[in-house]
Every structure is written in structure tokens, then in C-alpha cells.
Amino acid sequence: MSFEAHSKENMGSRSQLRLLMLTPNFPPQTGGVQNYALELAFAFSELCSEFEVLAPKSPGSEQVDRELPFKIKRKSIWGDNFSLSGILPARRASRHFDAVFATHWSAAYAALIAGDQNWAVGCAVHGKELFFRPLEKIWPAQKVYDHIRKTALKQCPLLFPVSRFTADLLKKYEVKEDRIITVPNGVNTERYKPGDSTQLREGLGLVSKTVLLTVGRLVERKGVDTVLKSLATIKDEHKDLEYLIVGDGPERSKLEALSQKLGLSEQVRFMGAVTSKALLEFYQLADLFVMAPRDIRGDVEGFGLVFLEASACGKAVLGTRSGGVPDAVLDGVTGVLVSPDNSMELARVLDDLIKNKDKRDALGTAGFEFANQQGSWKGRAHTIVESFEEELLDREKRIK
Numbered sequence: 001m002s003f004e005a006h007s008k009e010n011m012g013s014r015s016q017l018r019l020l021m022l023t024p025n026f027p028p029q030t031g032g033v034q035n036y037a038l039e040l041a042f043a044f045s046e047l048c049s050e051f052e053v054l055a056p057k058s059p060g061s062e063q064v065d066r067e068l069p070f071k072i073k074r075k076s077i078w079g080d081n082f083s084l085s086g087i088l089p090a091r092r093a094s095r096h097f098d099a100v101f102a103t104h105w106s107a108a109y110a111a112l113i114a115g116d117q118n119w120a121v122g123c124a125v126h127g128k129e130l131f132f133r134p135l136e137k138i139w140p141a142q143k144v145y146d147h148i149r150k151t152a153l154k155q156c157p158l159l160f161p162v163s164r165f166t167a168d169l170l171k172k173y174e175v176k177e178d179r180i181i182t183v184p185n186g187v188n189t190e191r192y193k194p195g196d197s198t199q200l201r202e203g204l205g206l207v208s209k210t211v212l213l214t215v216g217r218l219v220e221r222k223g224v225d226t227v228l229k230s231l232a233t234i235k236d237e238h239k240d241l242e243y244l245i246v247g248d249g250p251e252r253s254k255l256e257a258l259s260q261k262l263g264l265s266e267q268v269r270f271m272g273a274v275t276s277k278a279l280l281e282f283y284q285l286a287d288l289f290v291m292a293p294r295d296i297r298g299d300v301e302g303f304g305l306v307f308l309e310a311s312a313c314g315k316a317v318l319g320t321r322s323g324g325v326p327d328a329v330l331d332g333v334t335g336v337l338v339s340p341d342n343s344m345e346l347a348r349v350l351d352d353l354i355k356n357k358d359k360r361d362a363l364g365t366a367g368f369e370f371a372n373q374q375g376s377w378k379g380r381a382h383t384i385v386e387s388f389e390e391e392l393l394d395r396e397k398r399i400k
Contacts, residue, residue, distance in 0.1 A: 015385050017392075018050040020093050022111055023103040024081040026053065028060035031217075032305055033126055036162075037103045039188060043381030045070035050097070054089055056082075083148060086110030094119050099388040102156075104129060109152035120391045122158035122384065127166040127302030127323060130173075150174075158387055162303045163324025181387050184327050185303045186377035192312035194368070197285035204269075206285070209242040210354055213286035213315075215279065215306045218249030221299045223292030223320065225251075225258055229343035230292075232262040234351050241267055241354065246282050248273045283313040288353055288360055293322040294340040304328040307335065308375055311367030316360040318349060334367035 021041055025033040037055075045051045055061075057074040065072050077085040083106035090100065091114035099120040102108035108123035115121060130149075135142040153159065153173040160183045161167040167182045201207050212231075216222045224245060231243060245255070245268065252270060259268045274282065283289070289310035293301035301323035308328045310317050317335035319325045329335040336353070338345045353360055 014046075015048050015389065017048045017385055017388055018096065018098045019044055019048045019052075019385070019388065020090075020097040020100045021051070021053045021055075021103070022082060022086055022090055022100050022107040023053065023055050024077060024086075024107055025103055026055035028064050029056075029058055033103060035305070036124070036126075036185060039186065039377040040101075040381050040384070041068075041070060043186075043378040044101070044385070046378065047381055047385050052093070052097070054086070054093065081106035083107070083109045083152075087114050090114035098392060101384065101388075105149055105152045105156075108156045109148055112152065112155055120158065120388050120395070121156050122160055122388060122391075123152070123156045125153075125159055125161040125166050125170065125302075127162070127169060127300050130166075130169050131297075131299065157391055160384060160387075163327040165300075165324040165327070166302050181383070183380050183383050184324075184375075185305045185308065186380040187305070187308045187312045187371050187375045189312050189372050189376055192280060192283065192309045192371070194314040195280070195284040197281060200281045200285050204285075206242055209240050210238065211285055211287050212241065212243045212350075213246065213282060213289050213310070214244070214291050215246045215282070215289075215309075216291060217247050218245070218251040218255060219299075220251055221293060221296045221301065222251075223294045223322075223340065224255050226292040226294070226341055226343050226346060227290055228255065228258055228262055228264060228268065230347035230350055231264055231267065233344065233347040234354075235264060235267060237351070238354055243268045244271055244282065244286070245269065246271045246274055246279065280313070283310055283315065286310070286313075286315055288318060288350075289315045289335075290318040290346075290350065292320045292338075292340065292346060293325055294320065295322055301325055308371055311335070311364070312371035312375070314364045314368040316353060316363035317367060318346070318353065320346075330366070330370060333363070334370050335363055 023037045026037050027034055041053050051070050053072040055074055056077045061074050075089050081104050086107055087110045090111050094115040097119055100111040102111055102123045105123055108121055111121045133142055135145050150173055153175055159180050162185050167180050170180060303324040307317045307319055311334050317329050319329045319337055320340040321337045322340045329337055331337040336349050338349055
């Protein structure tokens, strides 16, 4: 296929690119990367002349696949995130597709070996996977793991970090800057949008309450403990305050104990995991979204998609200057950023935003506009597709 005919004038039309997504992270698995892969897959299927997903088999796959509007093939993997088990199926696919988009460096490694430079390979970079050391107790094995990771990142023609922070992490892998194209996470603005929350408010007994919301897996990195400590400082001044924590995880029991210790049991509710429909309703219910991420031994918030989802629902957001969060929250415009692990600073800002509804509304309005103008998944996918087209066109010119 020749890409010389592609021009800026026809960017609104369907691209001639034949694209394969190779991903070890896809529904019915749950998580941020799984959601990232799914949303981009929907967008790619609308933008590309041909599109297909190659993902792992897992319980519930068949039901998920029946509802998808694009082709998907499932393969068993051996716990290696496709670095080895993806090579053979990727090799077969390379005879037909022009490019492969990998959502993890291990999948990119398989694609690079399988394609033998017959196709363009691009890889998403989220952040956490760059620090992951699953074999550190077996030093020789970890060294091999690190070598394969570095090889994949150095050889991959296109890298798509989800934030400026994540892009900066690639420097230690000696990646040339012209191969790095930062494409922040998007948000589904057709799904996440303002809405009436009266029914849920009444059902939870929150009609007269000011509601704070956190959404996320309950792990140390999310900083829910910092939010709890900040609330303990201002709870006596804000008797009508209610803090809802949506999500589950290994830190839940510890956080529940901390909440009781701080005397917050009457103002904090752990809602656990909720359905996607209920999640939207919680965003719409909130008066302010808050999360206080921190870096924990290399475990970082690569972007912070929940901030953007809350913004799309018209909510003011409060976060920390950690990882890629500053790309999801425009400090002073769509929300406010404070220092990680500083509960006193967080308490001061919380107190100000709780008292100042006009300020919350202004931040929420700006966030809604930001999410709708710059944050769509289709716009993000378009940038990635264009990058593949340019890479393939450059290859054609070099061959000529």
C-alpha cells in the first residue's frame, strides 16, 4: 500500500491504514490500561480501512467479543504479556497489516520479532510498566527481563507515552526524541457528561450534603490516606460533608481502620467496586472530585484518567503534582494541584473549594470544555494513525 496519496485535505475520511492492535490488556480484564485499549480500539475501527485486535483469552471473552463492532482474535498467553506467546500469531498477522499498535512493551517486542520490519510498530507507554521488576528476587532472570524491555523500547519505531512525565521516563532507555510522540489519554465524552443525580442523591441520603468523590483502585499509590487525614483537619467546620470512595483493592481494610481512627466514620463511605453505569452517576453526583496520588517505589500515576472523566462530567478536580497528573489537571484552570503527601496543604485547598461554590463551578466548566475540545479518544487515535502513516511514507521514500 502506498501512503503518498494521504494528505491533510482528506484527514476527515477513513484512513487506508490496515492496523492490528496487539494487547495483553483487554476486557473482560479490568483496569486503566484495559479501558485505554478498548476506547482506542473503538476509535481505530472507525478511522482505519481495516482493524483487528489480538488479545488474550480469559473468562468472559466470548461474551465481550460478541458485543464489539470490530474483529478480535484471542490467544492463550503464558504470563509473558505476549513477549513470546505473541510472536507466532503476530507473524501471521504481519502478512496482512501495515502496522501494529502494542499497548505494552512486551507486545511490541513480539511484533518487532514477528514483523521482520515488514510493518510499522508503535507502542503505548503508561509509566508503571517501566518500573516493574517481577523477577527481582532472581537477579539473572530480572536482568534478562530488563534487557528485553530495553531492547523493545530502543528498537520500536514509534513510542506513544500517555503524558509528558512518562515521555521523560524514556530517556533512560536511550530512545531518540524524534520517535517519541506524547498522546495523552482521552475520555469518552459521549459517555462521561453532566447529568441529573437527584435520584442517587436521594437514595444515598445526600440531598443536603457536599459530596467529595474519589474513584480508583485502593492501593497505596492513590493517596486516599492523605485525603482522609486532610478531612480530619476540617471535619468540624464542615458537618455536611460526605466523602465517597468508589473502588476496591488491597488497602481497603487499612483505609477503613484509618477512617475510624480519625473519627470520620460518619462522613466517609467505602462504596466498593461499581458498575460502569453507576460510576457515571457517582461522577455526576459529586460536588468535587479529589485524589492525591504519590510515587511509591516506582509505582506512579502515569496520567490519571479519572480526573479527566470527572472533568468531562463538569466537576472541579483536586489532585497532586505526581507522575502524569499535571497533563490531566490544568492547575488553576480545570482544577487545583497540591504537593503529594501534604495533608495540610490539601486540607487548605479543600476548605477553600468547599466554601467557594462559584470557584468549583468555574473549574468544572473549564474542565468540561477541556475534556470535550482536547480529550476525545477519537482525536487521540487520529494522532496515532497519522504517525503510522508518516512512518510508512518515510519508509517508502527511503526505499525509493
